Amino acid sequence: MIIDAILPALDEEQALPGVLVELARTCVRNVVVVDNGSRDRTREVARAGGAIVVDEPHRGYGAACLRGIAECRASAPRPDALVFLDADGADDPAELAELILPLERGQADLVLGSRVLEPGRVEPGALTPQARAGNLVATRMIRLLYGVRHTDLGPFRAIRFEALERLQMTDLDWGWTAEMQVKAIRRGLRIVEVPVSWRRRRGGKSKISGTLKGVIGAGYKILTTIARHARD
Helix, strand or coil: EEEEEEEECCCCCCCCCHHHHHHCCCCEEEEEEEEECCCHHHEEEEEEEECEEEEECCCHHHHHHHHHHHHHHHCCCCEEEECCCCCCCCCCCHHHHHHHHHHHHHCEEEEEEEEECCHHCCCCCCCCCHHHHHHHHHHHHHHHHCCCCCCCCCCCCEEEHHHHCCCCCCCCCHHHHHHHHHHHHHHHCCCEEEEECCCCCCCCCCCCCCCCHHHHHHHHHHHHHHHHHCCC
């Protein structure tokens, strides 16, 4: 399979070089770093690390992911699958082979990396109490409204390119992961969860879970996204 990786990045100058070194040891063909308006040297270190760098001036996680998808869509040949992961070093690229294995075996269309299936993989202090609580509420809401049990809405995930195109993703912000999961359920995609690690981010506190405003804003967007698509 041809696998491309997409990393949305906002001021990740410190963490990104290490992540790119780790990704270079995997089977990924291209690494696309989407600069989402960084004020530091994110673009320079990404290029130095061998990544394809594209700009997305509209701030938002989903907007950055959509820009990365557009870049991969224009590749020749197109990738068979895409992997999404954070640029802050919290995801472990060494686990990418485990993540894509259900795709390679023809067992799944979407593979979700779950940080809670095996709690021992979570580095102490990496998954904050507010993130755990929000994750629990969101996954229970998915089970209530869609009848499917997910354990996580984490960023580390892999999806067949053809399946992703069927989802017609639109969210420009923090509803992105929830939109992908509930649309995948509604469209009958085969979804598998695999346990993954979660490390403390490198280069300062999280822009979302590190602030009360970020937690409330992201949580509200995730829950409203889950509810909205249940009515589609």
